[in-house]
Amino acid sequence: MVNYIFDGTFDGLMTVIYVSYYNHQVPNDILSENSYQKNFLGDDIYISTDINKSNKVQNAIKNKISKEALKNIYYVYLSELESSYMLIYKYVRLGFKIGRKINYFLQNDIVNDVIKLSQRINHEAYKMIELIRFKEIKNGLFYAKIHPDYNVLPLIVPHFAERFQDQYFVIHDVKRNLSAVYDKKSWIITDISPENTLITKEEEDFENLWKIYHKNISIEERKNLRLQRQHMPKKYWDILIEKQ
Amino acid sequence: MELYDKIRILADAAKYDVSCSSSGSNRENKNGGIGNASFYGICHSWSDDGRCISLLKILFTNICIYNCSYCVNRCSNDIERALFTPDELADLTINFYRRNYIEGLFLSSAVYKSPDYTMELLIKTVKKLREDYNFNGYIHLKAIPGADINLIRLAGLYADRMSVNIELPSEKSLKLLAPQKTKESIIKPMSFIHNQLLEKSDSKKLMRYSDKFVPAGQTTQLIIGATPESDRTILKLSENLYKLYSLKRVYYSAYIPVSNGNNISGVTSPPLLREHRLYQADWLLRYYNFTADELLNEKNPNFNISLDPKVDWALKNLSLFPVEVNTADYNTLLRVPGIGVRTAKRIISARKASSLSYDSLKKLGVVLKRAKYFITCNGKYYGGCEIETNKIKNKLLPKSNVLEGQLSIFDSFYKTENNLPIIV
Numbered sequence A: 001m002v003n004y005i006f007d008g009t010f011d012g013l014m015t016v017i018y019v020s021y022y023n024h025q026v027p028n029d030i031l032s033e034n035s036y037q038k039n040f041l042g043d044d045i046y047i048s049t050d051i052n053k054s055n056k057v058q059n060a061i062k063n064k065i066s067k068e069a070l071k072n073i074y075y076v077y078l079s080e081l082e083s084s085y086m087l088i089y090k091y092v093r094l095g096f097k098i099g100r101k102i103n104y105f106l107q108n109d110i111v112n113d114v115i116k117l118s119q120r121i122n123h124e125a126y127k128m129i130e131l132i133r134f135k136e137i138k139n140g141l142f143y144a145k146i147h148p149d150y151n152v153l154p155l156i157v158p159h160f161a162e163r164f165q166d167q168y169f170v171i172h173d174v175k176r177n178l179s180a181v182y183d184k185k186s187w188i189i190t191d192i193s194p195e196n197t198l199i200t201k202e203e204e205d206f207e208n209l210w211k212i213y214h215k216n217i218s219i220e221e222r223k224n225l226r227l228q229r230q231h232m233p234k235k236y237w238d239i240l241i242e243k244q
Numbered sequence B: 001m002e003l004y005d006k007i008r009i010l011a012d013a014a015k016y017d018v019s020c021s022s023s024g025s026n027r028e029n030k031n032g033g034i035g036n037a038s039f040y041g042i043c044h045s046w047s048d049d050g051r052c053i054s055l056l057k058i059l060f061t062n063i064c065i066y067n068c069s070y071c072v073n074r075c076s077n078d079i080e081r082a083l084f085t086p087d088e089l090a091d092l093t094i095n096f097y098r099r100n101y102i103e104g105l106f107l108s109s110a111v112y113k114s115p116d117y118t119m120e121l122l123i124k125t126v127k128k129l130r131e132d133y134n135f136n137g138y139i140h141l142k143a144i145p146g147a148d149i150n151l152i153r154l155a156g157l158y159a160d161r162m163s164v165n166i167e168l169p170s171e172k173s174l175k176l177l178a179p180q181k182t183k184e185s186i187i188k189p190m191s192f193i194h195n196q197l198l199e200k201s202d203s204k205k206l207m208r209y210s211d212k213f214v215p216a217g218q219t220t221q222l223i224i225g226a227t228p229e230s231d232r233t234i235l236k237l238s239e240n241l242y243k244l245y246s247l248k249r250v251y252y253s254a255y256i257p258v259s260n261g262n263n264i265s266g267v268t269s270p271p272l273l274r275e276h277r278l279y280q281a282d283w284l285l286r287y288y289n290f291t292a293d294e295l296l297n298e299k300n301p302n303f304n305i306s307l308d309p310k311v312d313w314a315l316k317n318l319s320l321f322p323v324e325v326n327t328a329d330y331n332t333l334l335r336v337p338g339i340g341v342r343t344a345k346r347i348i349s350a351r352k353a354s355s356l357s358y359d360s361l362k363k364l365g366v367v368l369k370r371a372k373y374f375i376t377c378n379g380k381y382y383g384g385c386e387i388e389t390n391k392i393k394n395k396l397l398p399k400s401n402v403l404e405g406q407l408s409i410f411d412s413f414y415k416t417e418n419n420l421p422i423i424v
Helices: A011-021 A051-065 A067-080 A083-104 A109-131 A153-163 A201-216 A225-231 A234-239 B003-014 B086-098 B117-133 B149-158 B171-177 B183-206 B231-243 B272-287 B309-316 B328-334 B341-351 B359-361 B391-395 B399-407 B411-418
Strands: A002-006 A029-032 A043-046 A135-138 A143-145 A168-173 A180-184 A187-190 B057-060 B104-108 B137-144 B161-163 B218-224 B251-252 B375-377
Touching: A002 A011, A011 A029, A011 A051, A011 A067, A011 A083, A029 A083, A029 A109, A029 B309, A051 B359, A067 A083, A067 A109, A067 A153, A083 A109, A083 B341, A109 A153, A143 A234, A153 A180, A153 A187, A168 B057, A187 B399, A201 B003, A201 B086, A225 B003, B003 B057, B003 B086, B057 B086, B086 B104, B086 B117, B104 B117, B117 B149, B137 B149, B149 B161, B149 B183, B161 B341, B183 B218, B183 B231, B218 B231, B218 B272, B231 B251, B231 B272, B251 B272, B328 B341, B328 B359
Parallel strands: A002 A029, A002 A043, A143 A168, B057 B104, B104 B137, B137 B161, B161 B218, B218 B251
Antiparallel strands: A135 A143, A168 A180, A180 A187
């Protein structure tokens, strides 16, 4: 009955998997140090993150299972659910046994849970790509606020960095206080966020133009607010100009 | 006139064009420019009517020399008129795009002064976007019927997708409601675009870098319910458009009474459910390998309003069912009500690992509520009734007596059914 504790990073989680295999020791649970409370029943082992070990595990997953499996694992990790760490562990174990064909085993609960959860993260990342709204806060600097259920920021930045190559932007996850910053060359994710997010007069004009457009493109005879809410859930309305 | 008013008037005038897709093109951003196109398309908002907003869908102008009686912009209609400049519209597109409101521009127009003159204005706008702003996002352009073929060719080099709206499903209706348009003025640009696409795909085999000509192909729109054509006429037309001109999509637009023109058959509210059935059937043509003749025939030229076209077809062809989910091939699975393209693929892939149990079908996304009457799983039938048309039909039809007390969800369903235009 051993619990592994790690620093909460993806590399940390991969290190846990390495150590567990190396020690032939199946964990009772895997916990991140942020949420961990000492448990008197089992032995808790703290695993310090080791990039080399993490890379070895990631390469093994890519080669012995598949790239898609590694992608699923990363997405499930971004769910930030405590239970996701053990799920990943079980999925990797199963993957090393079955290999490349693992995702055919849709009837297996572990595989099914991983794929479903990974799809949920993917879905929210896609929702963010759709629904993010940038505001110009300083001449040439665009700012967007998000608060997704899952930590999808790393999944969505590449999309915008590719698309807005000629534009400085910041995407701020207010829930996790993380900011993705792009400087027309590359992007990073930091915990420093812009202090002043007040908008310019010109910005206000464009927001109003968008609201007018949004209102007038709708056909009164087809009004269907329920369908609108299905695609544009209420929990995101506070970031949507057209819903303010 | 203020920009506010122009947007208000010209968005309002563009809303009856139902096309909203921004898919089919994977134009890349280049030289540090702005924008790219996602192959699968991205919606950015949904309007109050629940329709996706992906592109800035707007008219260049609603000042029209034509007088088509189904159209809100006809010249005899007393409404506010407005006209953009290419600069205004390009600037607006870029600024909306930078804020992630839109995927690009869908530019259409009333026929202003002449078809050629209008087409030139549209080209000026998109040329500005592509060349001055280095914009690589999605552009859908309307080919103005009657415009010179050389202008259509030029427009096609800037656009990702082009469309010529047929609007009325028969020549007779066209003569009646849009006497200034001819069948030829619609078919000519459509077949021209098609030939250009064929030519480009041939030259691509020789040269890797040939100019892109409407990489996302062409689409069209048909208005449903303003004229008396049957569903069968409409679906056969679509089938031919897919076959002859390789159209990417045919859009169907339930006619919304915007006119008190005498020639329109007495429509009081849009036939939305009929439009929905046509979309379902259109899907069956494009992704499920059905033919129009399988779905409708001369005896039954219109869709059953209370059953979706796939269920309706299955009930008429019960001799082909039930199919065994563990052995049926992909195309057979696709024809089972309750199994869609994704589910069929999942079934095929899960079968490679192990035989499927009935309980696991739900996990794979099978809608058992419908599918159970049409499948067996390891030889066992789970439908719970005899495999007989009327018995299954009874189970699948919405129960009207149950609904009376809780009409909220199905309210519009019944309203629409009553309001379907009478077909004469």
